[in-house]
Amino acid sequence: MLRVKDTLRSTVHLTFDGRVTKTYHGSDAQTRYANEVRVLRFLEEKGCGFVPRLLDADPQKLRIVTSNCGIRVDHLDAKRSQELFAELETFGVRHEDADVRNVTYRQGDGRFCIIDFEFATVLSDSGKNAPAAG
Numbered sequence: 001m002l003r004v005k006d007t008l009r010s011t012v013h014l015t016f017d018g019r020v021t022k023t024y025h026g027s028d029a030q031t032r033y034a035n036e037v038r039v040l041r042f043l044e045e046k047g048c049g050f051v052p053r054l055l056d057a058d059p060q061k062l063r064i065v066t067s068n069c070g071i072r073v074d075h076l077d078a079k080r081s082q083e084l085f086a087e088l089e090t091f092g093v094r095h096e097d098a099d100v101r102n103v104t105y106r107q108g109d110g111r112f113c114i115i116d117f118e119f120a121t122v123l124s125d126s127g128k129n130a131p132a133a134g
Contacts, residue, residue: 024062033119039117048091050113069113070106
């Protein structure tokens with residue numbers, strides 16, 4: 001496994017078979033874990049094809065395993081970034097951390113993707129915000 005991120009909030013590894021493992025730690029780890037699991041499941045139900053697929057979730061270890069959405073992006077035009085995160089909202093999710101560090105590039109289809117949903121919000125049908133933690 002290759003460690004690609006190690007912060008106070010999480011550690012992320014890329015496995016040799018291409019999966020991504022993310023382990024949560026630090027303050028509110030349980031809440032952030034539960035939120036990301038809920039949001040990824042919601043986006044899969046909605047058919048959003050530019051986010052990771054949740055492959056496994058272990059609430060005891062506070063660890064998820066997802067599909068790989070490509071390589072990290074170092075620079076993205078501000079207009080393109082806004083369009084990408086706005087497109088996510090058409091699937092009913094506001095990211096809440098719309099920064100280039102949460103964008104990847106999937107070479108297979110030339111698609112920018114969005115990652116890291118621990119602070120995201122699922123938008124309700126009435127147009128009001130609904131916290132995604134659950």
